Amino acid sequence: MSTTVAERAWCVVVPHHARGAHVARHRLAHELDALLTEDRLDDAVAIAAELVGNAVRHAAPLPGDVIRVAWRLLDDDTLEIRVTDGGSAAGPELRVAAPDAIDGRGLTIVAALATGWGVERDGLGQCVWATL
Template identity: 40%
Template sequence: MPATETFRIPKHRRHVSVARRRLREALADWGVAGELTDTVTLLASELVTNAVLHCRISYAQVEVTLTLDGAELALEVSDPDRDRLPRLHDSAPDEEGGRGLALVAALADEWGCRQGPYTKCVWALFALGEAESARIPPPL
């Protein structure tokens, strides 16, 4: 049975750090450590920041779900602005932002987005290596 951590944060920049902390705690509880924790936390920060900055729905909440299922870790970030899908683009060297999805594409094993009836979700998948999978105890 997969282990899952799901929580919501208000759509405000000051809550991005709360998402990072909650994810680090969940990963630590599951025995996931090292570079994978850093990568998942970095990409979560990028995806949550994108949701916070680009969601046009007032008083929205951003939902973050992290799921450990066997040798795969899934990160999902959802917001209620379902018709505004993210797109990967090249950023000019002098642009301050616009590189978050490029980081996700480079560091996740797979990524994408999907529309639900009332939300959109951007997701990233991470394959755990054999050594890493062996270190992680099965969920209770």
Template identity: 40%
Template structure:
């Protein structure tokens, strides 16, 4: 029996995947998606924003992980991560195949069912907004450099 596995996207940015401060990668649909997204984001942030402090980089990676986890857990794929840096800002964007907007909810601290992702992003200074798409939505966490 032969098993075929679809190729996985590169875990770190390659010159072909980087254009003008933007990285876009397709994400796997399973539980490995957040780790995959963090690896790609780490490489991108080091490339696009070399003066970023380690603490702030860790904040951004946590938000990437939370947004990707939400997309994989609550919406059908395909999912995509897009990171964009400019002189003034960083945008973390995750697309999914659901048109239902995420709603912040009271975090569940007892049974681990979540509810903290959007709160974490906002507490770390993100401006969260939802962009409707024809086949789903894109959840953005936007930050001003400063």
């Protein structure tokens, strides 16, 4: 007897610009609206927005001045979100932001919402991923 793993995957290439996060959020929300609960969809959209925002602020773009955003829904109901950019000299890390700081909370938000997150590097750049 064999089992088949059902997997649904999507990918969008967005500008390495603040509007890239907007495009990624809307595309992810549209594609997953009927597949996730409202709370889980809200978490997924927030994670994608934080990861793309961090890529725009802290990393170089991929060739073509873009960022790749991919997500896949596995048969076990795990959602994986991956944001790939051209990388940066310093890798992503959790920071402790002062209460009155206007930034520095992105990965803390991702870590709070996700069941796991991490960074993969290759010769072309880096991918920050999160699961929920």
